[in-house]
Amino acid sequence: MSDGIKNKNDFKELKNLKRVTQKEIAKILGISRTTVARAINGSEFIKEETKLKILELASELNYEKNYIGSSLANQKENIVHCLIADSFNEFYTSEIIRGLNTIHKEYSMYNYNVKITATEIHSPDKQIEILKNILDDADNVSGLIITPLNKDTVYKILQPYFGKINIISIGTRLSENIPHVGPNHIVQGSIVAGIVSNILRKDEKLLIIDNGDDQISSGMYLKGFLKRIRNTYIDIVGPIYCGNIEDSIHTIKEVCSKNDIKGIYINRYAQEIYDIIDKSILEGKKIVTHGMANSIKNLIKSGIISFTVMEEIFLEGYNAGKIMFEMIYKKNNSINWSVSGSKIIFLENLQD
């Protein structure tokens, strides 16, 4: 039991019965509320002994800081900068922004402010520049949510700020030791394979095109897909390495002319390929793909793509913003990887 208890009755009454306040802890120990607050907030201007005594009692009484009172008193605005990727595809960017804005609005009474900057996905330097600008004013930055376009450089730049600024990566993981929100691409690949295995039948031929690893998703998509699909009686043709759109189209034409291909799986550039390939080649084939975009919507509507598996992008932004709130306002750092769910989309549940 804690030392220095001046007020035994209060101690007994509070133990495990209700939420304890700093005021009550102060009363039990016969000290001021200010001192209790100092201990709880980790101030350095407090005697080690006093601090220990307070923290011990706080833990014994299951003290949990009331973040509502806290944020009301602490009028500080908490600014969270979000550096996200632009033009991944039309949906990705707008949905992730919508998610971030939704949580921003939800917590706006807490003076939780979310500032979003989307930079061109193929210009990592632009992101680095903006990141540096933001960090120049690091004292006014409570959190950073980032889709690192250049992992190594971003990591190096951020390293001095670990522990000072709350950091979350989104979509692309920055590092194992930094909280992350994003999908498990391997699982997504295996989900696509699972669907394919249900719509193709024994001994039917599936053509697999490997268009390489974009270091974001396509490598893992293929890995997850292959692991699962090889576990079926589907007759696999490939994976044939192409690496770009033209070669893929050429290969698909050639393979399909010589074999009775019933399905196609492409791990990268799929929508671009399906968009421009001669549609007569695709006729009667079962196609399942990843992601969502206007082009995919159209391909689903016209019956070329049967299913697509997409990340819950809105929720990705929303959850990143929510986890950041927890980190800032509740000092909750328990999350390592919040895995985004996936949705299976086809004609019947396609929005608008």
Place this chain on the structure above:
Amino acid sequence: MSDGIKNKNDFKELKNLKRVTQKEIAKILGISRTTVARAINGSEFIKEETKLKILELASELNYEKNYIGSSLANQKENIVHCLIADSFNEFYTSEIIRGLNTIHKEYSMYNYNVKITATEIHSPDKQIEILKNILDDADNVSGLIITPLNKDTVYKILQPYFGKINIISIGTRLSENIPHVGPNHIVQGSIVAGIVSNILRKDEKLLIIDNGDDQISSGMYLKGFLKRIRNTYIDIVGPIYCGNIEDSIHTIKEVCSKNDIKGIYINRYAQEIYDIIDKSILEGKKIVTHGMANSIKNLIKSGIISFTVMEEIFLEGYNAGKIMFEMIYKKNNSINWSVSGSKIIFLENLQD
């Protein structure tokens, strides 16, 4: 512009620039904060003229009550009773409870208290009894979340409390004019049909068993399913009305012995039927169904069921609790029907 502005400078400064407080409104009008609070909270002990003057200015300055300060001051505990259905199936009840408990915990600092009572789904009277008990102490009830087992009776009992207690129905809709959280069963039926249309092929035979309308979902499932499936080239056998498990099994056996049935759809009692029917009859058939339960999990694992479409039950509880919070703490009554999403489950994304 508002009348009675005593402090023009403040008025100009505040207009549209920042969140306005009651204190500031009071200062501009040269009256006390208490009076402003009275107007905003709709007290009756205030002169009509004063009230109008305050509300007009508040609206002009886009005043929005800070629910954080509000709930900190108003130490009142808000109790929300949740009367949900037990043994719909193992997952339904436990997931909906988990959702309600999650939101309860999330808002516990606001003194938001959620009390859950699950009653046997086939004993509506038991629920009525508990509901009456709760309403006997209506002054201590801020909200009610209910899956009405007997709509008419529940509605009649609740009628005198409309406007006094916040009410949300969940799962089964109580009435058009009461906020509701739950799935769109017709859409769910059409989603199942959409999947079936992708895994069966032209001219393949699909047997449809109609087991009647449980007034909750099965009637609408079938409606949505039929509308969509009739729009394909699948060869439909049925719907054959059975109405119970034994007849269904008998019918399936008979039809399958005479036809080359490639798929089966049953709108009600599906899991019970698949559980006990001779499995050799199902071999090689494509089966898609609704809902989730341990039995369905096993049927998916053993390859009998290809896909199942289930409601996002956890989110149903979570969202009901969240919407209730908005109603109580932010006086937000804008939601009429929060449509629960659906998940498509098959071997690859089956949990545990």
Place this chain on the structure above:
DNA sequence: CTGAAAGCGCTTACAG
């Protein structure tokens, strides 16, 4: 190193 006081935006007796 410690504490008294004022304040965040609101509510709620209490007095007039």
Place this chain on the structure above:
DNA sequence: CTGAAAGCGCTTACAG
């Protein structure tokens, strides 16, 4: 019908 004051749980100068 109106207002001054105390309080919710906390933070943050300021004084000592």
